[in-house]
Amino acid sequence: MNTQKKYNIKQVFIVLLLGFSLCESQMQGQNKIEDIGVEINHSKASSKIYLGSPSIIILKNGHYLSYHCEMGPNSNNTLHPKAHIHFSKDKGVSWQKRTTINNIVWANLFLHNDVIYLMGTSKVYGDLVIRKSIDNGKTWTEAKDNNSGLLRNDFEYHTAPVPVVTYKDRLYRAVEVRNPGYGWGFNFETLLISAPLNADLLQAENWVVSNRLHFDQRWLGTAWLEGNVVVTPDDKLVNILRVHYLEHGGKVAKVHYDADKNKISFNPAKDFLNFPGGSKKFTIRYDEKTKRYWTLSNHIKDIGYNPERTRNCLTLSSSKDLMNWEVHEEILYQPDLEKHGFQYADWQFEGNDIITVIRTAYDDEFGGADSQHNNNYMIFKRIKNYNELSKNKIANYYNFLK
Numbered sequence: 001m002n003t004q005k006k007y008n009i010k011q012v013f014i015v016l017l018l019g020f021s022l023c024e025s026q027m028q029g030q031n032k033i034e035d036i037g038v039e040i041n042h043s044k045a046s047s048k049i050y051l052g053s054p055s056i057i058i059l060k061n062g063h064y065l066s067y068h069c070e071m072g073p074n075s076n077n078t079l080h081p082k083a084h085i086h087f088s089k090d091k092g093v094s095w096q097k098r099t100t101i102n103n104i105v106w107a108n109l110f111l112h113n114d115v116i117y118l119m120g121t122s123k124v125y126g127d128l129v130i131r132k133s134i135d136n137g138k139t140w141t142e143a144k145d146n147n148s149g150l151l152r153n154d155f156e157y158h159t160a161p162v163p164v165v166t167y168k169d170r171l172y173r174a175v176e177v178r179n180p181g182y183g184w185g186f187n188f189e190t191l192l193i194s195a196p197l198n199a200d201l202l203q204a205e206n207w208v209v210s211n212r213l214h215f216d217q218r219w220l221g222t223a224w225l226e227g228n229v230v231v232t233p234d235d236k237l238v239n240i241l242r243v244h245y246l247e248h249g250g251k252v253a254k255v256h257y258d259a260d261k262n263k264i265s266f267n268p269a270k271d272f273l274n275f276p277g278g279s280k281k282f283t284i285r286y287d288e289k290t291k292r293y294w295t296l297s298n299h300i301k302d303i304g305y306n307p308e309r310t311r312n313c314l315t316l317s318s319s320k321d322l323m324n325w326e327v328h329e330e331i332l333y334q335p336d337l338e339k340h341g342f343q344y345a346d347w348q349f350e351g352n353d354i355i356t357v358i359r360t361a362y363d364d365e366f367g368g369a370d371s372q373h374n375n376n377y378m379i380f381k382r383i384k385n386y387n388e389l390s391k392n393k394i395a396n397y398y399n400f401l402k
Contacts (some may be wrong), residue, residue: 031363034330037379040066040086040095040357045370047219048074051378054357055161055346057116064088065137066357067118067161068378069105069242078124081105085137086131092355092380098137104129108161108346112171117201119164125156125178128193130201146204151193156181158188160226160281161346167229167237168259170194171201174227174239177212185223185244189214190263192229192239210264213255221245221279224253228284230293233321240262240322243278246307248300249397251277254322274397276300276317276327279308284322289349290387291357292318296356297340297344299327299395302337310339311372314358317384317397318390327395331383332358339363341372347383354383 009187012138033039043049050072057065069083073208076082083105085098107120108139122143128151129143134356143149155177164173179189189212199206215224230238237257243253255266275282277298299315300307319325334340337342340361347356360377361369369376383389 005318028042031334032378033360033362033364036362037094037360037381038092039377040380041068041084041378042364042368043366043376044072044366045368045374046366046374048072048370050075050370050374050376052344052359052375053120053161054344054378055105055107055361056348056355056357056369056380057109058110058348058350058355059111059116059136060114061136062091063136064092064355064380065098065109065116066378066380067109068108068357068359069107069120072104072374077105081123081124083107085222087137088380088398088399093381095380099139101131101140103142104131106159106161108164108173110164112164112197112201120159120171121157124159125158125181126152127151128159128175130231132202132357141202142201147202149202151204151207152209155179158225160344161283162226162228162287163230163283165231165237166197166230167231169197171197172229172237174229174241179212179214185225186215186217188225190224190227190239190241190264192237192257194262198351206263210257210262213264213266216268220251220272226281227255228282230284230322231286238322240275240284242281243272245279245307247305248307250275250280250297250300250307252278273323273399274325276315276325276395276397280311283346285347285349290318290390292320292390293322294318294349294354294386296331296342296347296354301330301333302335305337309372310337311343311361312337314342314345315394316354316386316389323399325397326390328392328395329383329389330394331381334362338372339368341369341375343375349386352385352387354386356381356383 052071158176224241227239227241239255282297301313332342344359361375
């Protein structure tokens with residue numbers, strides 16, 4: 001071999017070595033999902049299947065059970081949606097697939113009398129259904145008729161993983177209907193559905209619905225949705241809804257419930273409230289230990305982008321009265337607004353901690369998420385000593401109306 005060939009081979013070797021070093025350097029600098037939480041599931045952006053509607057509960061044996069559904073153009077969620085149940089035996093350190101179930105979307109897990117339930121819709125804008133598992137989520141009943149979990153088929157229903165709350169010997173949950181049945185948001189009507197605590201929850205006749213309230217387009221914003229039923233400090237029941245209001249900060253709507261008349265009401269002059277990240281989905285739960293209401297939501301840190309799609313900052317907030325909210329801590333943040341999102345967090349109290357599952361758009365080895373909304377991960381995260389974080393105050397969202 002002559003000197004020129006040796007020199008060329010040496011050059012090629014050096015170039016390849018530099019290339020491998022550069023790739024390794026880039027990989028080391030890439031954000032990794034394990035740096036922000038524990039991966040439950042992942043779906044490449046190229047699949048056009050995204051992971052939505054996370055929900056989590058703590059089972060009687062201390063294990064965690066999570067739910068999420070598929071969404072996106074290749075998910076078939078408008079006809080026969082698919083959802084995934086995962087579990088963790090080690091406090092969220094690792095997760096395993098338990099089962100895949102069909103024909104339920106936008107659902108929440110909840111425990112009642114030590115039985116696991118899922119309530120959601122049969123498809124996107126489908127029937128309102130509930131399903132049951134008595135073997136820790138391995139198998140589930142099917143909502144075939146009014147005796148097996150088909151609760152309502154009179155409208156096109158919309159919902160999300162929202163709380164089920166006990167109030168005056170009944171279970172309550174918020175849902176919406178799309179009326180008329182086309183488009184998004186402008187035609188959403190909110191209502192409450194409830195059943196006695198000792199009832200068979202799969203029997204449709206045991207559930208009653210309130211009146212429906214239509215969102216008036218002359219009001220603030222253009223839609224309300226994904227309501228949270230909450231018991232107020234003065235023992236009233238309210239439904240606090242996300243409002244599609246595209247201004248910095250965020251607004252929610254507080255709908256009032258009269259239990260004696262099974263009737264909801266809303267006053268647009270005083271029932272729109274300031275709330276951190278109110279234009280995105282959130283979950284509110286009351287903590288008896290701290291006597292405060294808590295939420296994980298997308299408080300807007302970076303101004304100038306579409307507020308409804310600003311989901312790059314997940315924060316922990318609390319309130320003593322549901323009127324005045326304090327943002328305490330950034331739980332997750334990424335400065336990029338287009339391809340990163342930490343959204344739809346569902347969560348539970350566990351001792352001094354909060355455990356949460358989060359619909360996450362983040363970096364991966366395939367080029368990352370399709371968008372902040374069209375995510376590629378479902379993750380678990382533990383927030384330790386949440387009460388200690390209440391001493392911090394990043395921002396305030398105050399409402400002085402009574």
